Every structure is written in structure tokens, then in C-alpha cells.
Amino acid sequence: FNTFPYTSFSQNVGLVAVTGIKSRYVCVAGGVILIVLGLLPKMAALVESLPTVVLGGAGLVMFGMVAATGIRILSGVDFKHNRHNAMIVAVSIGVGMIPLIAPNFKQWMPHAIHSLIESGILLASIAAVLLNLFLNGAKHDEQAVIAAAKHADAH
Structure with a gap:
């Protein structure tokens, strides 16, 4: 479920910046958990019931971190x-x-x-x-x- 299409790579940058976790094993484990949860209709209904303002707030923080990471990279130029x-x-x-x-x-x-x-x-x-x-x-x-x-x- 992606409310911001065509931004999966920038979401990864934002998640790493927010959580500080860079391990590929954690990403694989998270992916496996998401696949399993995606197969459960009750979980899909729960995700669908999330208010858009909650998703918007999470997106605001995540994409703000993407922008901050970009600014930090550009500061070295x-x-x-x-x-x-x-x-x-x-x-x-x-x-x-x-x-x-x-x-x-x-x-x-x-x-x-x-x-x-x-x-x-x-x-x-x-x-x-x-x-x-x-x-x-x-x-x-x-x-x-x-x-x-x-x-x-x-x-």
C-alpha cells in the first residue's frame, strides 16, 4: 500500500534516516513480515482503516528526512x-x-x-x-x- 507512487527508493532513505537501522537482514525480515501480513485479509482491513492523516503525518516525516539527507549530501559539494x-x-x-x-x-x-x-x-x-x-x-x-x-x- 503506497500512497505516494514512484517513491519507493526515497522511502527507504527516509526510513533509514528516521530509524537509524541500515542492516539488510532487518530489511529482509521486515519484507517477509509484510508479505505474510499481506496474505491476511484482516490485516489488510486494518491498514485500510488507518486515517489518511496518520499516513500523511508519517509521509511528512519520512519525506522530510529524505530532503534533509539530500541537503546533507549537497553540503559536501x-x-x-x-x-x-x-x-x-x-x-x-x-x-x-x-x-x-x-x-x-x-x-x-x-x-x-x-x-x-x-x-x-x-x-x-x-x-x-x-x-x-x-x-x-x-x-x-x-x-x-x-x-x-x-x-x-x-x-
Whole structure:
């Protein structure tokens, strides 16, 4: 039961930030418990009876934590000495907002990619990665090149 479609990855980030639990075993155990509970009709009725304000409050905290995590990650970015980084963040956020601001933008896109472009998170991520590669390029690590060459010569 997901009241906010296309956000399962960001929910995971929010849950880790709220609970502090990062163990994959806990996630697997939680998934198994949810599958078992999903097979019980009485449990489905109980979940369905939850007021939307309760789900909204939980979503508010969870997605607030996602935003806070994003801000914390961006605080480590060098905006002062690299002018491209601010442009990458600004354009990526703008591209990620497209599905919210103009939900009918998909009508000009091929139908095969509609499921991919409905997610603002995916659009922003793709934009950020591509812009970073284009504007900042891949960093040339000379030490890594030398180490790889030595390793190749040894074999």
C-alpha cells in the first residue's frame, strides 16, 4: 500500500534516516513480515482503516528526512570553486519538478518510456549524472592509471 507512487527508493532513505537501522537482514525480515501480513485479509482491513492523516503525518516525516539527507549530501559539494556544481543542482532539481508542474508533458514522449519519466526522482538523478559527466567530466586520476598499468604489466 503506497500512497505516494514512484517513491519507493526515497522511502527507504527516509526510513533509514528516521530509524537509524541500515542492516539488510532487518530489511529482509521486515519484507517477509509484510508479505505474510499481506496474505491476511484482516490485516489488510486494518491498514485500510488507518486515517489518511496518520499516513500523511508519517509521509511528512519520512519525506522530510529524505530532503534533509539530500541537503546533507549537497553540503559536501564544492560550490565555491566549481561553478558548474550549482548549475548541475539547479537544472537537476528543475528537471525533477517537471512531472509535478506539468503532468501532461508525457504526451510528447514515446509511450515506451512513460513509466520511467513519471518519477521526478529518476529524472533528476539522470539529469544530475549526465550534467556532471558533461560539465565536470570524469576526473583523471594519474595514480590509478599508473597502478593499473603496473598491475597489467605484472600479469
